[in-house]
Amino acid sequence: MEKQEEIPYEPLSKLPEWKDIQPIPQKESLKDPCAILYSPQFSEVMDYFRAILQKKEYSERALKLTTEVIRLNCSNYTVWEYRRGILEHLKIDLNTELDYLDKVIEQHPKNYQVWTHRVWVTTKLNSGDREKAFTEIAFLNDSKNYHAWSHRFWAIEYFNLWDGELEFIDKFFENDLRHNSAWAARFFVATQNGKLKNDPKIQLQEIEFSLSKINLTCNNESAWNYFISFFEIANLDQQQINDLVSKIETKKTRHRFCPFPMSFLIRVYSDKKFGYFSKENLEKAITFCDALSDECDTIRKAYWNYKKIGLEKILKEEF
Numbered sequence: 001m002e003k004q005e006e007i008p009y010e011p012l013s014k015l016p017e018w019k020d021i022q023p024i025p026q027k028e029s030l031k032d033p034c035a036i037l038y039s040p041q042f043s044e045v046m047d048y049f050r051a052i053l054q055k056k057e058y059s060e061r062a063l064k065l066t067t068e069v070i071r072l073n074c075s076n077y078t079v080w081e082y083r084r085g086i087l088e089h090l091k092i093d094l095n096t097e098l099d100y101l102d103k104v105i106e107q108h109p110k111n112y113q114v115w116t117h118r119v120w121v122t123t124k125l126n127s128g129d130r131e132k133a134f135t136e137i138a139f140l141n142d143s144k145n146y147h148a149w150s151h152r153f154w155a156i157e158y159f160n161l162w163d164g165e166l167e168f169i170d171k172f173f174e175n176d177l178r179h180n181s182a183w184a185a186r187f188f189v190a191t192q193n194g195k196l197k198n199d200p201k202i203q204l205q206e207i208e209f210s211l212s213k214i215n216l217t218c219n220n221e222s223a224w225n226y227f228i229s230f231f232e233i234a235n236l237d238q239q240q241i242n243d244l245v246s247k248i249e250t251k252k253t254r255h256r257f258c259p260f261p262m263s264f265l266i267r268v269y270s271d272k273k274f275g276y277f278s279k280e281n282l283e284k285a286i287t288f289c290d291a292l293s294d295e296c297d298t299i300r301k302a303y304w305n306y307k308k309i310g311l312e313k314i315l316k317e318e319f
Contacts, residue, residue: 009041012048017061023047024054042072053082058089067100074104080113084120094121098130109138115147119154128159136168143172144181153188162193177213183222187229203234207244218251224260228267238275245276259297262288270311279319286311 012018025047028035038046049069052062066083069076087097098121105114122128131152138148156162166189172182186206189196196202210227214220231244245268252261266288268274269281289308293301 011041012044012065018048021048021051024050026050045069045072049079053078058086060090062086063090063092070104074108074111075113077113077116080117084117094125097121098125102134105134105138109141109145110147112147115151118151122155123158128155128161131155131159132161132168143176143179146181149181149185153185156189157192162189162195165189165193173213177217178220178222180222183226187226190230191233200235203230204236204240206230207234211244211247214251218255218258219260221260224264228264231264241274245274257296259292262292262296266307266311270314277318279315282311282315282319286315 013023023044026043045065045068049065052059052065063083063086066079066086069079070083073079086092087094098118101114101118101121105111105118108114122131132155135148135152135155138145142148156165166186169182169185169189172179176182190202190206191197207227207230210223210230213223214227217223236244245265248261248264248268251258252265255261266285269276269278269285271277286308289304289311293304293308297304
């Protein structure tokens with residue numbers, strides 16, 4: 001992120017175009033626990049903004065004033081909403097507003113209000129042509145920027161920009177197999193794209209994809225969460241389930257201190273829908289809880305002890 005350029009400030013009170021406006025100071029109370037020490041510039045700009053807001057003035061000078069308010073405090077949601085009214089009233093070319101937002105977001109990439117405004121602008125333009133490229137630039141600065149990912153999710157769904165998205169996301173795994181934002185993005189695409197969601201072939205493809213990453217790094221919670229999610233929602237036949245469970249049982253043996261194979265097997269062994277519910281498997285699941293609690297996943301010790309109590313209750317009731 002580049003350093004924000006210092007812009008020389010000329011007091012509004014000295015500008016002829018603002019002579020007709022009576023500034024409205026912020027109401028302060030002596031009962032307030034403390035007074036905020038605003039800069040003279042900030043106080044004056046806000047005083048004039050309150051005045052035009054009260055007048056409901058939608059003009060070029062009002063638009064310029066909102067730009068100045070945003071420069072001083074881009075989190076002011078009132079000024080963004082007022083700016084939208086001005087843009088509509090003046091019928092401003094919203095492509096120029098996108099140009100403006102490019103610069104503001106570069107300076108404030110994790111500000112809620114700027115991204116909300118960008119959604120409004122692109123919706124009004126009815127075009128998401130710039131959004132993929134723009135978010136890619138944002139990812140160069142921070143590849144896990146929640147706001148940029150959320151905006152990209154919205155844009156590709158709203159404007160039907162799904163093509164090439166899986167290939168784009170895969171690039172993040174080249175440098176970081178644990179890239180949780182990329183895993184979340186891939187899950188979004190695979191489950192929300194109308195061409196992919198509910199397709200058994202795609203579901204199995206995503207299971208195999210996550211397993212391929214687990215094979216590279218077994219202790220990768222993001223990949224395991226992805227695998228388990230698709231295992232739960234996929235329309236798998238019993239043979240497919242058996243093949244996958246067998247693979248995880250092998251991983252449990254090879255990676256005895258990794259908590260994720262055991263966690264998965266506890267889920268499978270204790271749920272009747274997977275075809276592995278038996279007295280023997282429930283007893284195995286209970287021993288896995290002990291291993292996780294005492295050795296492999298001690299940070300969740302309380303949870304695994306709680307889980308063990310539940311499994312023991314099921315064992316007693318069912319067998």
